[in-house]
Amino acid sequence: MTLPFAVSLGPGSSRADLTGAWRTERAVYTDRTAPCGNACPAGEDVRSWLYDAESGGAGYEAAWRRIMETNPLPAVCGRVCYHPCETACNRGHLDEAVGINSVERFLGDEALDRGWRVEATAPPTGRRVLVVGSGPAGLSAAYHLARRGHEVTIRESAPVAGGMMRYGIPRYRLPREVLDAEITRLLAVGVTLEVDAPVTDLDRVMADEGWDAAFLAVGAQLGRRTYLPAASAARVLDAVSLLRGLEVGERPLLGRRVAVYGGGNTAVDAARTARRLGASDAVVVYRRTRERMPAHAEEVVEAEEEGVVFHWLSTIDRVEADGLVIEQMELDADGFPQPTGRIERLAADSVVLALGQDTDLSLLGDTSALTLTGGTVDIDPAFATTRAGVFAGGDVVAGERSVTIAIGHGRRAAEHIDDWLAGRPPTPAPAVDLAPYEALNTWYFEDADRTHRARLELARRSSTFDEVVHGLDADSALYEARRCLSCGTCFSCDNCYALCPDDAIIKLGPPGEYVIDLDYCKGCGLCVEECPSGAIVMVPEES
């Protein structure tokens, strides 16, 4: 190059100066676990399907398909799940949790409306698996096993599939056409359903029919009783039988004044059902306080709206012909209710017991190698029982019980059964690196209040079994999906690329694809600080 007069050095680019050498720490893109998905008992990758749904249009189907990878019953869960995802949602610290459950319901309903279907993902393996019970655990296990190419048969003792979703959850929370449609679609993946087919001796059935494995998911359908001194004329029945009877067309005679004994969701369901059956007074008697009630707060509020009355800190002492004798309780220092000796009377025509459920394991036979503890089947972390080839999940095993938990059990058990059939060691659970709220930079998120689902007008809630909670329309569902903060993963906002003072971040083009040019990154950490979703971390430079 010819240099001008008196110039001894040619011009050069600053790129000759590799300022990355100054660095003591480097920024690294990361992908942390979002609290929503971590909290989901069904194991849904909530953040990812919200990301898909944020595009709207074709994104809805992609989002639904991603849900279906783990949970085959989104329209059901969008109604009956107690959404621990929303409890965990980081947006709750900012304004209010993302309405994940309502978006899931929207996607589930959209799928039913448009007839979206899923297929098996693996060729037939030739292995045969028996699923005992068609509740959420059984259906979920059957679905995941069938998608993996196994030949699956569900045996159900009742005349219709669904388990507690059908015989335990009232219609006003879960319309049966939604349940039926999701079960039909699930069976179409390649599951054989045999109804009115109780399994009475599992060992014999396994041996005689040559099943390679079995999944035991018979649930807990026996209402727990307690001894109550009762006059002969008193009507005492249990909530499970009440709800089941209603489903098969019975109209139980409850009278005008109904007392429900218990504090779980089933107690609330029974009280709300009693109102719909014409009871003028539906009273829930519970021995602890509202805060300590296991029933979900949302359902308690809905019940109160419908005129259900709650008697906190009360136990039923005895049942007389014209009502109940109730003893008041008080909580001791440890939070346990203790009797006070103070007595009051409550007029009631009938008493519904909702004190929990036990599992009916008569099908195991006397000689089975399965062991039980406290009336539930023992399983290892891989859902295997003590009898080789038999796995169990859902309400039949110990632990918390809900539809969503059962669906999660079904999926995880199916994965372990698949491993077991293939002779693979159990797949270990992935490590969890949770994205905390503090990792987010919420400045970048627009203020956006949550949209709540509308509810059926009250007049119709005390007389009909119409669905109480309405769905979101498409606009609101999209709005709600876009409230997601994308905790712990990139949503391609370009902040890192735009804010690097050293022009050291290279944007590759596809959403979320960036590379840090370590020749020039000085390690200032500005990108980490300004990443809205906490998807970049600083790590010490290797010395």
Add this chain to the structure above:
Amino acid sequence: MTTTPLKLYQVGTFAAGNRLLGPGERTVQSSMDRASCITSGHRACRGCGEALAARVVMDAAMRATGGRVVTVNATGCLEVFSTPYPESAWQVPWLHSLFGNAAAVASGVAAAMRATGRDDVRVLAQAGDGGTVDIGLGCLSGMFERNDDVLFVCYDNQGYMNTGVQRSGATPAGASTATTRPVGDGVGNAFGTGKNLPRIAMAHDIPYVATATVADLHDLEAKVAIAMARRGARYLHVLVPCPLGWGSQPADTVRVARLATQSGLFPVFEAENGMLTHATPIRRRVPVEEYLRLQTRFQHLFVGPGRPDVVAALQAQADRDIARFGLAPEEES
């Protein structure tokens, strides 16, 4: 039923870009074809606010003019870190002036363009706060008065940073610098001194005056685009935190700038022909203390018993500007 207009919340208007937004709604900086007028390898400190701001401003000017822009750079940090001879980080026609005469050189370049019939080529002058409010004020005032066709951008880091953090006419009250140490009863830089150049520029009744920070790229880029769409003398004052001189963490540069605006200490506004036309309301108001505590230049206000009287005086100053420019958050006003 009430309806809510559909907006993008994950992105809003606050992040640089988003996959769901049309290209027109994203910042220039989020675009793969941005000019990157200052390339890598420059020697600015880690987390330098000025290096970031200068790229954002120049890239926006390049976008606005279709790449026909010449820049004149006063002596100062920006010139020193970008162009240690014989290397330069600049990817645009760039002229280095003296410390105090960038406005005069830029006026000359604009005159030359006009004389040669090339007034499609626009001129952008850049200087730090020293080269603007102190040493260059005479030339700049002349450029304003003649209404020369130049956008003059001041990157305000509130002191003479590359020479060792001495006080400038833009150093805020209460700040410790090499020449305003809080010795004895001293508070750091004295109250009642210094110059507010955006308001001085407004007093010249020039076509466009605006302030901005590196904490809001959408706003900063929009102001450059507005300025480049006009002719005559225009002035843009950009607050650029300096980790070295302010004693803030390099990673906190944008955060510090954001807190300057959210505390009311740095009003973000626009003025046309001497009249205030727009002020950006505060979104999440914070006490000045939250801003001050991130910077060791204000550390003496909080050590031991601290100087609550000085913090209160700075808060009063912020409150005055909030009232003067109408910056109160929407729900408060």
